[in-house]
Structures are given as C-alpha cells and as structure tokens.
Amino acid sequence: MKLVTAIIKPFKLDEVRDALTSIGVAGLTVSEVKGYGRQKGQTGIYRGAEYVISFLPKIKVEVAIDDRDVERVVEAIKKAAHTGKIGDGKIFVMACEQAIRIRTGESGSEAL
Amino acid sequence: MKLVTAIIKPFKLDEVRDALTSIGVAGLTVSEVKGYGRQKGQTGIYRGAEYVISFLPKIKVEVAIDDRDVERVVEAIKKAAHTGKIGDGKIFVMACEQAIRIRTGESGSEAL
Amino acid sequence: MKLVTAIIKPFKLDEVRDALTSIGVAGLTVSEVKGYGRQKGQTGIYRGAEYVISFLPKIKVEVAIDDRDVERVVEAIKKAAHTGKIGDGKIFVMACEQAIRIRTGESGSEAL
Amino acid sequence: MTITRARGLAAALAGVVAPLPAFAAGGTPKIDSGDTAWMIVATALVLMMSLPGLALFYAGMVRKKNVLATTAQTLATVALASVLWVVVGYTLAFTPGGAWIGDLSRFMMRGLTVESISPLAKTIPESVFMMYQMTFAAITAAIVLGAVADRMKFSAMLWFMGLWVLIVYCPVAHWVWGGGFLQTGGTLDFAGGIVVHINAGIAGLVAAIVLGKRRGYGHDNLAPHNLVLTVIGVSLLWVGWMGFNAGSALAADGRAGMAMTVTHVAAATAALAWMVAEWLTMGKPSVLGIVSGAVAGLGTITPAAGYVDVTAALIIGVVAGVLCFYASTALKKKLGYDDSLDVFGVHGVGGIVGTLAAGVFATSAIAGPEVRGLIDGNGGQVLTQLKAIVVTLLWSGGFTWIILKVVDVVIGLRVTTEQEIEGLDLHLHGERVE
Amino acid sequence: MTITRARGLAAALAGVVAPLPAFAAGGTPKIDSGDTAWMIVATALVLMMSLPGLALFYAGMVRKKNVLATTAQTLATVALASVLWVVVGYTLAFTPGGAWIGDLSRFMMRGLTVESISPLAKTIPESVFMMYQMTFAAITAAIVLGAVADRMKFSAMLWFMGLWVLIVYCPVAHWVWGGGFLQTGGTLDFAGGIVVHINAGIAGLVAAIVLGKRRGYGHDNLAPHNLVLTVIGVSLLWVGWMGFNAGSALAADGRAGMAMTVTHVAAATAALAWMVAEWLTMGKPSVLGIVSGAVAGLGTITPAAGYVDVTAALIIGVVAGVLCFYASTALKKKLGYDDSLDVFGVHGVGGIVGTLAAGVFATSAIAGPEVRGLIDGNGGQVLTQLKAIVVTLLWSGGFTWIILKVVDVVIGLRVTTEQEIEGLDLHLHGERVE
C-alpha cells in the first residue's frame, strides 16, 4: 500500500475530495497546515510597519491506497488541485506497510 | 523502526494514550484532523437549507516505535479506540529509517 | 528522496526555518501538534482543583528532500531546535518514493 | 410629555392634549430634565443596538471568512446614514412639509441651537429628538444587509445603503411619524413595525433575490461559525430595544414603562415559543433558535408596544415565535430564496404580524382614548393597518429593486467567485480573524 | 422618593417620611420623570447583567465544547423567569398579602395601566417597578446555574429553574422586600445580599452536590477556555451593577449616588485584594482572579450599598476579595464539592459577609436616622442580619434539594457520559463554535 500526501491550496479541497471519491477512494484525512515555498507570502503593512507573512495556509490531504491505484490518485489530485499559479502545492508518495480498520480489525487493502 | 499513525475518534484520545503508556510507549504526537470515510457526516439543516457535513473531527496519533513493538502497539490502539461503530478510524504502519532526539543527539531506538 | 519530520518547540520555528533556508531548502510544511513525552506537562491549579496538562504544544515541520541532503538537513534542524532542555523534540526520517509539483507536473527531485 | 410619537405631528400642531393624568404637562414646549435624561440614554441604547448589537448578531451567523466584512457593513452603514441624516435626512422625514415628504428647513441642521424644540417632542431638546431618530434610520438600513451577507461588494453596499436611506427610509418615516399621509390616516406604529421592520424586511427579501444565492447554498455548510457573537449581539439588541420601544414614548412616564414591559414580555415569550416549536419539530432546541425567537418577539411587539397590555404581549409573543420560525425554515425552503440571515423571515414577517396585532389589540385602557383596536370594537383599525403595510411593501420593495439594478449596472453588486470562496475579509478588507 | 426599598412596604403603608432633605417629596404617590428615567435605565442595566453579562461570564469559564449550552441556560432561564414573573411571580412577591407571601391581586398583571403606582415605589410607574424587580428574579435564577455547568440536561434545567423561581425566589423576595417578616423584623438588605446572592449561592452549592462532580474533576484540565468572554461578562456585570445597587434606591437622588459610589469602590478594592492574595500565594495574578475579585466585591457590597460610607466600602472590598479567594480555592478543595464556576464561593460567601457587614457598618449618616449598625452602637442589627441569613440558607437550600430530587426522579438531571465528553453544544443543541 501507499500513503499519498498532498499539500494543496485550501479553496481546492472540495474539488480534490470530489475527484478522489469519483475514482473510488473511500476515505481520506485532511488537516490544516502552513506552507513555505517558492510562493512568497505577501508583504503586509499594518499601520506603517511592514512585515512578511512567510507561511501561507494550505491543506494537507492524506489518503492510503492500494499500490495499483497510485497513478490514478496522483493524477486526480494533480488535476483537481491545479491552478497553474505558484503555490499549488506538492504530492508525496510513501510506502505504507500495514493498514488496519479499528472497527473491524480488517487489515491490508481491506482496511482502506 | 516504524511510525504508527492512528486516526481515531476524539473522545477516545485519553484511553488510547493511557493504553500506550501502560505498554511502555514513552512519547507520541497528536493533532486535530478531519476525516472523510464510510461514516457519513450528518445531514445538517440550518434554517431550512440542508447540507452535508462531510468531514468529521478526528484525532491523529503518531508514535514512532521499535520494530519489535509494532504488534503490541497496534493491538493497544485497536482495543482502546474501538467502539464498534462506524468511523472508529484507521491505523497505518510505515517504515521509519531514522529517529533523532534533538536534546541529546541520540539516534535510533535510543531516541524514541 | 526522504521526508524528514521534526517535532519541535513552537518558539524555535523561526530559527529552524531560517536554518533550513540557509542551507538551500526551498519548501516545507508546518502544522500545530500536541506532544506527549518525557517532558511532563505542568500541574495546573484552577480554583483549587489540580490537573495535569499532559499534552504540550509543539510544531511539526515536514520537509521533503533529496537523499544526499539528509545529513545536512538533520544537522541543521538539530542545531536550530536545540535548547538542551527536556522536550526539545524529535526528528524522524522516512523514505519518500515519489514527489510531484502540482503546478508544473514535475516529479522527483525536480519537484522539491 | 403630551404627544406620543405615533400620534405625532398632526395632533401636535392641533395642540391636542391626551387626557391621561401622567401626560398633563400640556402643550407648551418646555424641556424636562427627566424626559431629556431618558431620551439621551434611549438614543445611546438604540445606537448600541447597531454597534455592536446588530454587527455581532450578524457576524456570528456568517462563516469565519466573512466575519470582519460583515461588521464593516454595519459600521459603514451606520456612519453613512448618520452623516446623510444631519445633512438632509432628518429634515426630509421630520419637518412638516407635506403628506409625502418633509421640507428642507433643517438642511445641514441649520438653525439648531441648544434651545430648539421640535413640535413632535415638546419636552426634550430637538437635538436629542433628531439624534434619536437618526439611530432608527441607521439601524433600519443596517438590518437590510443581513439578507445579502457573504456576497456583496463593499462599494456597491455603500451606494445602495446611501440611496436607500434617502429614497426609501426618509419618505416612509415621514408618512408614519413625520405628519405624512399614513399618520394622518390613523395608522398605528408605536416604535417602527412599519418604518423599521417591514421596511427593512421587504428590502432584504428583494436584495436577496436580486443578488442571488450564496455559492454552495443547499449543499455546503453555511451554518453560523460562532454563535457566541450572535448571543452577545442579540442580548445587546434586547437591552437596547428598551430604548427603542420605551423611548418611542419620547418621555419618562407610564407610557414608556408599559412599552418596556410588553416589549420584554413579548421577547421572552417568543424566545420560548420558537425554542419549543423547534424542539418539537427538529428534535433539539438550538441556541440560534432561542435568540432568533427573541428578535422575532422584539420586532413583532414594536408597532404595538405603547398600545397593548401584558396579556396581548403574551399572545403576540407566542404567535411571533411560531410564525417566524416557520417563515425562516419551512416557508423559506419552499419559496427558494436565499435570505442569508433571515431578514424577511424575522423582521418582515414579524413587522407585518405586529402591525396587524396593533390594530387588533390596541386598547384605550393603555393607549389613551383616541386609540382603539379590534378588541375595543374598532375593526376598521385592522384595515388601516393593512393599507399601510401594503403601501410600505410596494414602495420599499420597488425602490430597493430599482436602486440595486442601477448600482449593478454602474459598478456591479456581487464579488467574484474566488473572492466569495476565499472570503470577503481577506479580499475586500485585507484582514482576517486568526 | 421617600422610601428606600429595603425599608419597604410596612413603612410605606404607614406613610413614614425619611427626614433627609433630598427625600422631602413626601408620601403621596406621584410619578417623577427623573426618577422614572433612572429606573427604566436601571432596569435595562440589570437586564444587561444577565444578557449578555452573566451569560458571557459563565460561557468563558467552561470548556469550548459547552460554551453555547452555557449561554442557552442563561437565555432560557431569563425568558422563563420573565414570563413566570408577569403571570404570578410579581404578585406573589410584591403585593401586600401576609408575612410569608403576597396575594394574587396582580395575577397576569391585571389592572396594570400607565397610571398604576406601587406603594413600594411612589415616584415611578408600577410597570417600571415590576420590570425592575423582574430583572432581579431572572438574574438570581441564572446565577445558580454556574454551579452545575457542563453536566445538566437542558430540559431538567428548565423545570428546576421554573419551580425554583416560584418556590424559592418569590417567597424570599417577599420576606425581605415585599413586606414580609424579615423586613418587618428590621433586616437590612439594600439591593439583594440575601434575596439574590445568599439565595443563589446556597442553591448552587446544593445543586452542585446533588448533581455530582464533572467527569474528569481532579485530573482533567477544566480551566476556562476563553477568558476574554469572561472579561466582557464581568465588565458588563460591573457596569450593570450600577443599576442593580444604585437602582435599589428607586430614585435618582443622593442615596443612589452613594450606593453607586460604595459599589464601585468595593468592586475595585476586592479586585485588587484577590489579585494580591493570589499573587502572594500562587505566584501569579490571574485574569480570572482579578475579575472574580470584582464580582466578589460587587456581591458583597450589595446588601450594604445604601447604608455605608466609603471607608466601610474599602474595608468590605478587602475582606470580600480575600475571603472569596480563600473560599473558591483552598476551602472548596478541602470540602470536596465541585461548584463549577464558584457560585457558592463568590456569591454565597460574598452575600453572607456583606449581609453581616451591613449590620456592622450601616450608619445613620448615610442611611437615615432609623438605620443603625454596630458602629452606630446597635449591635443587635448584626443578630437580626444573622437570623435572616440562617432562614434563607435553610429555605433556599432545602427547597432546592427537594426540587432537584423530584426533577431527577421524573426526568433525570444529568446528561449521559458520552454527551458530557463530547460536549453539550453538539448533543443538546446541535451546534458548535468553530
């Protein structure tokens, strides 16, 4: 199995979720994170004092999937999260050795 | 070493922590996440407009452990987080190549 | 590639970010987490009732990097996040099989 | 003080003296320190209803990304309406003029001194009367905006509200309170069922329809992000409403006391009624329901406040709570418009019900000998009330539509999709709540 | 105005005229616009103490998952108490009747007109007097709920509070202010040390014991989730208390001015005293401590407000701050009950201390010739005060226990464990704060 982690722009979350469910992904976990990258934060001015907001709000989507689904899932996220503007985010793929569903005790692909 | 990640129901956190410490786990990291899965969010009605709360609040527990402890840790989480009702969550096991304790510089199992 | 995850003290975030950028790391993702470990939470007293704050606020920094940068990155974090006091945190290194930049579709080291 | 506001100018000019002992001060204008003390405070209370009352009531109900933008709308509307009021609004609404509109004798408040007294309020300084009426104009305009929360451009909002105060509010206030044709025709509106609530309610409904639904309406979660703010807001509205309704007696007397009493009783009753209705039909009594009920009760009793007794207030409270609950949920769903914060369902429906209720329950025992409703055998009063309701719905609804269409053509009413998704706070004001 | 509230009905009926120049208006009832202006506003101020004052004070101290449920309790209690008050509460408490309870002559407020004046308040409309007293009944009930925050069923809460207002509050109010036996016996309670604070404090203690401790008490972190809300709440309580204590003079006169003065002085002093006591014993002055001190000072001065001078207020403030700090921390821990938001530690202890302090520091120089405390050589006053305290503790404590036990048997008092862990907001009201 693989764990696919995507860092995306917050307003793309609904589209990414829809894209994933439409290709059969049954579950995923999201969290609020802050990103730092090529996309520079705006320079803010607050009453005459300038400052740089270096961390921008992003959403992290984690989805555990079967090995054979990796390509489709990555493609789906890529398409749904894409705006073409800097800061669109990243997708990371890692090996996941085991997965267990707590409710039933099922494990492996069954558990996803 | 392994990194065990569990997505659980929020009100089970204290039980999971107690279960883990009782089998000798010395440290863990938790964060608030939102989950999407078989457990469908309730349909809310707010002043006549229906909507689906598709993401439910969950807690992510991450614990790095020695290879030989995997089974016990997974069992402990499974038992403590179990309610038998849909939405109980998942446990993922991944390989962790290296761990370092920042304070002392120790690494490997020493660092956990 | 590797995914390096560091759990650090919140007030060290700026130093860690500066240390990483100064050695050429182009991007990273941070999130707020809570930690449980050797560093025991303070015992609070609220109107005569004692309680233990067992989870302490920590920051999780995730940075995906090339294999050859692991040592330098780990060193940089270690140095920047170090106070020598209990609770300084941990660094975990995991294998990352694939990385994709959503904006351009680049993958592998190019994407970092 | 001799003349209650709703009987107003005509009576005042004719020098009619209400034959209630407490009102025996007679017709000669003379500043009374007690009445003045009360009316200054009543003015402060009504101002508090807008800022921070209404601002918080609304801010708590929107999504977090729009909370500051929502407060900005109330703040800017109150400021704008206030400036327009001293320049030309007051004189249009509250100088004699004719049946439709006042004259310009107080343009830029010229001639106003520390000694001025309006014939409409003979025991307090005119400056206080003018300010008190200003707070009504400001809150009425600000109420409208709840209907279009989350999607209107700030610049368009300013143009809309400025024009609305002058073209819609000032004439209606003149008709009902400034000596205009509805007042001389005998319409009863003690503290603003018609001028404030129907007026704002129908404008909100029209605006919601012209702007269209919020993105995500019907599938996204648009529920309130922080009802604690809404609870603070409603609480301050409730407290401030003592100034709104009891202040409309324009004196510190038994009339004000009775108005305060029935106002509070109707609010409490309607809060419980909405709570029970929701509990029975939806399974849980929501905090939003309780506070919405309170506002519904307050809005509904408003036109009747100085005319009815406690028993009537209990009845009006129950009816207000149940009807507005129905209007804001089942009915709204059926009709399919997206009135974001239920301006029509609460203020519009409440204002109509209350204006009719004034015609039914007004009683000489409370309101003085000239005022009689259905229960005193004067069924015609209900028709008089109905006429005023229809006229106001048409005028306010029609001109609201026209103003919005013009503003839409000239600068556009609605924010872009990206702005709407990412939030007005960041896009319109460059700020966000952590 | 002639008669201050605490001297009340008996004196009023006997036509006693206080020999202070400022009170020289005599015994004939006549509405004064200045007194009326002040009492309408005082009513609004006391309403603001409950909504949003007390609601926020409490909401900020609970955990985030229960914040809306906490506001719902205050909202619903105020609404319910208000309706019960106009139906039967007012007449039970404030009509002559007998030594124990009033009669039913004002049932459903029948006979109340714009001209009505109560013999208990001869310069303001009865409607205003009735409303002013209503706000006291409402806030007293709402205070009780702090003791059982985080664990009571909403339905049980409604039954408890409704019965409590009728069975506990109305009689005690009658005894002390409505011509009952404590008043005729010479008890001094200017603005509610007995009727409000002891009454609510002991009821809270009993309720906390009957309901049992919160889950997690003693090991989980139950600290306040957002003290900013609590600071807003206490600030509005503080401001509103001017209406509570100075309003209890029932007139805008020197008595009201002195009551306001000592009220504010005691609050400020007690805030500093608690702050210093906590700083010395715990190492840090908490914001919760400063605001708790202010509330302790306000509650403690309440029974003495119209009777004592500034020096006494400073002493009362110091004692209140230090004693209530001790009662809410060390003492509570020793006794082992879980009074969630320290209703007994602050209101109960404060009320007792203040009621005794009124017996000690009351002085004719401030309170008029008939009133003399220990410092004026009348040690017996302290015993009179003590008797009233004991009677109230027994009545309120006893009936609170009985009401709760009955409600427990019929519908159950406490939420389920899952509801308590996951939060009342979601389970009882279907809402949450983002």
Next chain:
Amino acid sequence: MTITRARGLAAALAGVVAPLPAFAAGGTPKIDSGDTAWMIVATALVLMMSLPGLALFYAGMVRKKNVLATTAQTLATVALASVLWVVVGYTLAFTPGGAWIGDLSRFMMRGLTVESISPLAKTIPESVFMMYQMTFAAITAAIVLGAVADRMKFSAMLWFMGLWVLIVYCPVAHWVWGGGFLQTGGTLDFAGGIVVHINAGIAGLVAAIVLGKRRGYGHDNLAPHNLVLTVIGVSLLWVGWMGFNAGSALAADGRAGMAMTVTHVAAATAALAWMVAEWLTMGKPSVLGIVSGAVAGLGTITPAAGYVDVTAALIIGVVAGVLCFYASTALKKKLGYDDSLDVFGVHGVGGIVGTLAAGVFATSAIAGPEVRGLIDGNGGQVLTQLKAIVVTLLWSGGFTWIILKVVDVVIGLRVTTEQEIEGLDLHLHGERVE
C-alpha cells in the same frame, strides 16, 4: 443646570448664571432628579468605555498570546485608579485649593453624605460628580497602556499607572476643570481633549520610546489577531462617549443634546474619512481603519463638543480622520517609534487638533455668550488653547519619562525575551485563550 464643566469653579463660585433659558435654574445648589438620572447613567457609560470598551479595543489588536495580559492591564488600572481617586485623587483635582492643585478637604471622601453637592455641579449629588470624574481618571490612565502593549511587566505597569494618576492626571485635571490656572486663563476643554487625550497621548508616546520597540517590529507580523473584539470595543467606546461628552454638560439639557449630536457626527464622519483615505492610498478599506477613524473623530471632537455646531462637527470629523490616519501610518513610520496601538497617533494627534478646533469653531450661538472662538472673531482663543496644549505636553511628557525611569531602575519595565516571544498571557498570568 447653571455651569458647564469647562467654565467650572471660578464661575461657579462667582455665581454666574448662564443666560440661556434652559439653564434658568439659578445658582443655588439643588439636586434635580432628571440631571441626577442622566449623570448616574453617564457615569455607567464612561465606566463601560473602559470595561469592556477599551479593554476589548486593545485586546483585539494585540497578538493572541497577549490578549489576556492586555485585558488585565485595563482591569487593574481601572481598579487601582478608582481606589486612588477616592483616597486622594478627587480631592487633589476637584477641591478649590490653588492654581496648581486642590486641597485635602475630601481626603478619603470624608464628609461626603447623601446630601453633599459640589460647587462645580450644583444640581447633582457630589457622590455622582465624584464618580463621574473617577471614570475619566481611570480611562485616561488605561488609554496610555496601548502604546506599550505586548512588552511591559505587570508589576511595573501597576507602579507606573498609580504614580501617573497622582502626579500627572490629578494636577492637569485641576488646572483645566478644578479651578486651576488653565481654566481661569480661559482654556476651553469641554470633555477632555487636553485632560484626557493629549495627556494620555503624549504619555503613551514617551512610554513607547522608553520601553523600546516590540521584538519583531518591522519584520514579524504584528497585525491584530481578532478585530471582532476591537469592533466590539470601539462600538462600546462610541456608545459610552455619549456619556463622556454629553455627560460633561453635567445636566440633561440642550447643551448635553448638542454635545451628543456633534460627538456622533464627528465620529461617523471621521470613520468615513479614514476609510476613504485608506481606500485611496492602500487599495482597501480595512475594518481597523474604519474603527480607528471613529475613535479619532470621537477623541478630536471631545474638547469642542459643547461649543460647536453640526457644520463644524462635519469639518472636524474629516480633518480628524485624515490626519490621524496619516499620523498612525506614514508619520509613525518616518519617526520610527513603536507606539503599539497608536495612542499618540489617534489620541495625541486627535486631542491636539480638537483642542485647537475648539478655539477656532467655538461659537456663542451654541456655547453661550462668554465663549467665542476664531469664527466669532476671537482669534486669541486659539492662542489660549495652544498654550494649554504646550503646558500639558511638557508636564505629562516630562513626568511620564521620570516615573518610567524610576520604575525601571527599581524593578525593571520590560519582560524577558522569552516571555515576550511565548506570550505574556502564559508567563505573567498563567493563562491562555484556547
């Protein structure tokens, strides 16, 4: 009431009667229930400006980690100033004494009874006058703290504020309102442009410079963490300012009505002016800008409130909004000090502009025959105003500097770097907002 505050003691003692009909009550002290009602309420309103008004205004603008510490500063300062005021502050400021300072005849408020009347306010109880003035002392001190938000030790803050009230506030209040040399010299300061705003503004500037910049100034994001709190705060400041400015008439009369009118008009106008200025120069109208504009307008009109007409208020509003915007952004940046919450930019600049504006726009038509500004042909008034400004800047600036330096040497002014980074809430008070 005969004597407006700013004309004060000298006139009062001479028994001068203002020849306005509404003021015809004459010079004999006699408590009027209407005036008393209003002044009790005005006192409550000004108290509400500090708690929770100013506390929230400031708390919303700091970072989340310092929000409770910021409220603690306001709370503790108000409590401390109140206690100092009854002990010695009032008698220093408002008893005859000499040109520089009052005497000690009211030390510990000795001799104050329900009948006492101050020669400075002949229609209300002295207790009310004393309390009203207390709220001014408290808020003036609390305003100063905005300049040093986020970095001052709590203990040092207490010492600083206690000394500042006695050494800076009391003398200046005596000079301008208590019969001191600025008042007898003809200075116009209706409600506190000099005593409150310039005084606090310059003290804030000096304190900001003495304490040094916040860590991270110029590169970290120091923007407000929750402007909703700030909006609530400013709204309550705005409402309370009716008590501040209209209350400074010390009576419920036409003067109070005019003061309320121009106060509100200036606030609304300045809010719009700052909004437009920011929109044009920065591209977006921020909520912070709108509310800052309102405060600027309120502060600026304060010294002129009882003396000018509506047209002048509109002009003053525009000038206040634009100038304070400039002072708080471009100018502050140029000068390079870190006045955290713009105490000098808003209150200092606003106070100076308003005090001059009073000299320009004061007109006998509003202010009575003895008062004439430049537009009435009395150019000398502007010089008189200027003199008072300079004297106050020097006294307040100088002694603020001295007090801070002494406190710094004795206990240190600033928190440690770790405390500043991790937040004052946790380190100074052991609490945090979830």
